[in-house]
Amino acid sequence: MKKSVKKQLLMNKTGDEIQVALVEEGRLAELIIERPESRRSIGDIYLGRVHKVIEGLKAAFVDIGQKSDGFLHFSDVGTTTEDYKALIEDDDDDDDGGEGEGDEEGDAKGSSAVQAEPSGAKTVARSGGRGPSASGKDSRSEQAEKRQSYTQMIAGKLKANDSILVQVIKEPISTKGSRLTSDITIAGRFMVLLPFGGGQVAVSRRVVSRKERARLKKLVRSMLPEGFGAIIRTVAEMQEESLLRQDLEMLLGKWTQIEEKLKDATPPQLIFKEDTIISSVLRDSLNSDVTEIVANSPSIHKETLNYIEWAAPDMVKNVSLYQGKLPLFEGYGIAKDVESIFSRKVWLKSGGYIIIEHTEAMVVVDVNSGRYAAKREQEENSLKTNLEAAREVVRQLRLRDIGGIIVVDFIDMMDNRNSKKVYDTMKGELRNDRAKSNILPLSDFGVMQITRERIRPSLMQRMGDQCPACGGSGVVQARFTTINQIERWLRKYALQQSMKFQQLDLYVSPTVIEPLQNSDMKTEMKWFLQHLLFVRVKEDESLRSDDFRFYSRKNSKDITAEYGDL
Missing domain, CATH: 3.40.1260.20 (Ribonuclease E, catalytic domain)
Known part of the structure; x- marks a missing residue:
């Protein structure tokens, strides 16, 4: 049985800056920062204008009013394009988004797990090779032909200057524009609404009880208006019908507002803004493990109470307005953790340390034994340092919100069983991370490769300015x-x-x-x-x-x- 981790949410407002810290067992685990000039855009919906279509990249660049055009890959374009085009142009022509159970869909965190592909091509993204010719060269060849057909179909549909409704799924990073999708989703507390889901209802994989999965699907399907779909989130497990219905009605109300705004919209234009940082964090982080929610601002405290009273009334007692004399983060002992985000070197309790280096292509982490005395055998010392480093590396990835490719150079070990222990430890720690990741076992050179979902610039990039002394090759506070x-x-x-x-x-x-x-x-x-x-x-x-x-x-x-x- 998974051990419950005591968590606290600390909401700190200083001037125009809002910082939300997730503290686990007394240590800072995640930090979200929002300033007026860099508000989060994940989940925002725009009416955009197609700037250009590049078949070689299998993508279109869409003007949504930001500094750089958004990137819309063909795999993120479904029949919703036609549906929204009909909506914008007040046309009666509708496409059928298709039917599907979606039992094996992943946990929904604000992005659609159900694709509504163009008619005749919908098996390309979901079939996984199942069907009459689902093995051997014929299957692979057939799928390759379908993908090529799908690409040509999308390229033929998207034209320069077309209006298209898109949603941001990754924020701009460096010189790259936002990553976009036309499969619109609206995230709620207990479910994610798919406005053109075609009646599809999926349940988070983390809801393991077959009986509960069946109950939730039947319940939500009975509530959904015709043509809508939904992904049921993990927190919906064992919730009453009235709460689920209330959540759905709120989401449908948001969609109605979007429809109304679209009638008079001219691209590029923002159509829908995601919830505030406070509501978003509470929506995605609130569960029974959160034992304390503290805000140092009366306005944030009031917003938090309003949300908790609706979403989790039994947790109202856990919400408080900070009254301490010291600043909030200092009062809870995490101020130094926040400032350590800019440090290259992170010390381990054993006396070893890790060095974190950012490059253009990846993040490199080097593990060193430091002053850890060799009182035991070298192999045992190396294993202990590597296990401690594995736990700290995952903590730093979450804390700094590091995404992309991460390469970790561990201390060399001779025993393959010890290498597997390090791999299993890293894998176990990553289960607590809400960002999706993939991990490979240690290579013969003691190197581990990790990819972690990146939907926004790292915290270090967002909190730092380019150093004027080095011409931008480093980052300062x-x-x-x-x-x-x-x-x-x-x-x-x-x-x-x-x-x-x-x-x-x-x-x-x-x-x-x-x-x-x-x-x-x-x-x-x-x-x-x-x-x-x-x-x-x-x-x-x-x-x-x-x-x-x-x-x-x-x-x-x-x-x-x-x-x-x-």
Whole structure:
């Protein structure tokens, strides 16, 4: 039986930035950050305009109003294209999306697991070779011909300047635009609505009871309007009919709003915006393992309560508004974990460490024994360090939201049984990760290859600015993160002073002083009202963007280190 892990959700608002931390057994496991200039776009629905179709790439580039065109692969285009085109053009011509049970569909996390392929080609994506000629060269040849036919069919349907309804399934990364799909889904608490699902109902694989799967499918199918489909999520297990119906009615209401907005829409235009970061995190992370939900903002606390009262009334008692004197993350002991995201080196309890390097093509992790003394046999030492490193690597992948190809260079071991132990440990840890991943056993050189689902830039990329000193070859801490550290320092300093109205000089780099001077309210006045301190901000070109210095104006003494862990 899987051991239950004690979890906490901490919702921290500082200025315009919202940080949501998932803490497992007292340690930071995941961190989601949203700022006004970089709001999440996963799940957003746009009416786009096809810019160009490239048959060689089997894809189309679609203008959705972002800096770069979105990428729409032919495999992400189904009969929904025709259905939405009919809807936009007020045409009565409808395509049949097909029927299917979908018993083996995966866990739904906001993306469609059921494809509605064009008529005559729908077996290409789902058949897996089943049927009269499902073995040998004939089957492979037949499937290859069907794929080619499918590609030509899609290429013939998509034309430049066509209007198409698309949904973002991966955010822009570096110079690449958003990854798009035309198979629209709307995620709810207990199910994912498929507006053109053709009556298909699928259940998450994590619902293992055959009786419960049958109950859920029968129940949801009886509620769905004609032509709609649904994917039932894991949290729907053993839920009452009234809650499922309430969730479905909310999703149908959202779809009605989308239909209304489409009538007068002109591409490129945003048609539907996903839920707020708070609602999204609660929707995807809330389960019985979450024992505490804490917010430091009254508005976030109220939004959280409203959602919990609807989705999980029995968990209202777990929600609280933070009243501590220290900043929220410091109060719960995870502030250093947040700042460690920018560190290349991560120490292990045994004295070993891992080095995390980002390259253009992949992330490379090197495992070292460090100062771990060789009191035991070398093989035993190597195994212990590698097992500890495997657990820490998975934690760092989740914490930093690292996706794509990851290569881990473990310490060499002679015994193949030990290599399998490391592989099994890594595989077991990845089961707790909500992102999909694939893992290969250690090679003869002690190297393990992992691929992890990447739907947005890593946390390090989102929290960091390009380093002006190295021309962008490295990443330094973002200036907004430095400002948050400054405000935490001021709060700690003010709490420890008996005398108010003290005078301080703050020295920061030119990159940090700019947002301080351009804020809506004069920063020095804001800090005086908050802490009753007179702070004068000054520029120091010798300081890095992740550094700052406080001086007492009374005696010109540097007091930075006395009141902060720097």
